[in-house]
Amino acid sequence: MPRLKIAVIPGDGIGKEVIPVGIKALEAAGRQFGIDFDWVHFDWSCETYHRTGRMMPEDGIEQLSGFDAIYLGAVGYPGVPDHISLWGLLLPIRRAFDQYVNLRPVRLFEGVPCPLASKQPGDIDFLVVRENVEGEYSSIGGIQYEGTEHEVVVQQSIFTRRGTDRIIDYAFKMAQSRTAKHLTSATKSNGIYHSMPFWDKRVQEMGKAYPDVRVDQYHIDILTAHFVRMPEHFDVVVGSNLFGDILSDLGPACTGTIAIAPSANINPEKQFPSMFEPVHGSAPDIAGQGIANPLGTIWAGAMMMQHLGYPDVHDVLLRAIENVLRTAQTLTRDMGGNAGTEALGNAVIAEIG
Numbered sequence: 355m356p357r358l359k360i361a362v363i364p365g366d367g368i369g370k371e372v373i374p375v376g377i378k379a380l381e382a383a384g385r386q387f388g389i390d391f392d393w394v395h396f397d398w399s400c401e402t403y404h405r406t407g408r409m410m411p412e413d414g415i416e417q418l419s420g421f422d423a424i425y426l427g428a429v430g431y432p433g434v435p436d437h438i439s440l441w442g443l444l445l446p447i448r449r450a451f452d453q454y455v456n457l458r459p460v461r462l463f464e465g466v467p468c469p470l471a472s473k474q475p476g477d478i479d480f481l482v483v484r485e486n487v488e489g490e491y492s493s494i495g496g497i498q499y500e501g502t503e504h505e506v507v508v509q510q511s512i513f514t515r516r517g518t519d520r521i522i523d524y525a526f527k528m529a530q531s532r533t534a535k536h537l538t539s540a541t542k543s544n545g546i547y548h549s550m551p552f553w554d555k556r557v558q559e560m561g562k563a564y565p566d567v568r569v570d571q572y573h574i575d576i577l578t579a580h581f582v583r584m585p586e587h588f589d590v591v592v593g594s595n596l597f598g599d600i601l602s603d604l605g606p607a608c609t610g611t612i613a614i615a616p617s618a619n620i621n622p623e624k625q626f627p628s629m630f631e632p633v634h635g636s637a638p639d640i641a642g643q644g645i646a647n648p649l650g651t652i653w654a655g656a657m658m659m660q661h662l663g664y665p666d667v668h669d670v671l672l673r674a675i676e677n678v679l680r681t682a683q684t685l686t687r688d689m690g691g692n693a694g695t696e697a698l699g700n701a702v703i704a705e706i707g
């Protein structure tokens with residue numbers, strides 16, 4: 355009987371509320387296929403920071419390295435500056451384990467009220483492929499003349515040929531495997547002088563190996579407008595770390611709620627553990643109330659099972675989410691209902707059977 359060893363980092367805020375629901379759903383789906391889990395919990399969070407001065411122990415990465423995967427809730431909470439908490443836990447994990455692909459599917463489900471007029475389930479069903487370890491997310495730079503009126507802040511972006519090519523190539527492969535075979539690339543090559551024209555050129559170059567994939571290249575500003583005006587146009591959308599981040603909140607918002615969206619931080623070569631989490635954050639405004647939507651976390655768990663070689667478990671979980679939403683009877687507030695985290699989680703688990 356397969357036994358999967360999963361590192362669990364609930365983290366902060368609603369991360370602690372949605373992860374237990376995700377674990378229960380994975381247990382229920384795994385049971386049907388004779389899969390067992392060893393869950394090992396790590397309490398790394400902003401509370402840990404207040405206690406120890408660190409988000410995770412010095413050997414934190416080493417502690418995670420032997421696991422099959424990492425299941426994470428959310429990181430960041432008022433009281434610790436966000437750049438300190440995130441650069442102390444989430445971002446180092448993505449980097450240390452070379453999780454250079456961040457896969458974020460976007461789908462409009464039947465039963466979830468859509469904020470866009472006249473869009474139906476089926477109209478919105480695309481994949482954001484986000485570069486996850488370089489780009490605009492960088493700690494390189496500095497401040498001079500700090501605190502004076504001459505203060506100057508320099509923040510570097512890093513785009514390597516290897517890092518750019520491998521994410522674009524992954525996105526082309528993804529597009530080629532889908533029916534529409536359509537790739538959209540997000541840049542801002544009219545305003546950003548070096549990195550963005552470079553990215554555009556690499557898309558053109560890499561595309562030569564995928565003649566059957568149709569390619570669009572948009573500037574990020576108009577692309578956000580197109581997401582809202584014609585989401586049905588998109589199939590696979592690839593972007594840099596920052597643009598991918600923005601598009602993967604905007605896309606799910608167009609489907610009614612960001613809280614349903616999953617995020618798979620993948621090391622495709624499987625040299626290192628990959629990490630699965632919801633797209634959303636710790637939601638301090640609703641933390642502790644038991645009303646957080648757990649579906650993004652459950653869907654992320656499904657993606658974890660797909661990555662670990664159990665597509666059937668993925669499908670069972672996704673079908674359960676679909677079926678629960680279709681009845682529109684147990685929706686959390688972000689989807690227009692009044693159910694709590696536990697009730698929605700239980701509905702999904704009952705549906706799994």
Ligand code: NAD
Nearest residue numbers: 428429430431436613633634635636637639640646647688
């Ligand atoms: P957020 O995603 O935490 O919240 C944005 C809004 O969406 C809030 O109104 C919140 O209540 C709502 N929301 C989010 N998840 C929800 C859910 N599951 N159910 C119902 N409503 C939900 O974004 P933010 O407010 O920008 O960030 C809060 C903290 O989380 C910050 O410290 C930020 O850095 C961190 N953050 C972490 C991650 C991560 O760990 N991957 C992602 C995003 C933000």
Ligand code: IPM
Nearest residue numbers: 429430440444599617633635
């Ligand atoms: C996400 C989050 C993180 C990111 C933040 C918290 C650093 O917004 O996972 O989307 O930008 O990657």
Ligand code: MN
Nearest residue numbers: 599600603633
């Ligand atoms: Mn984000």
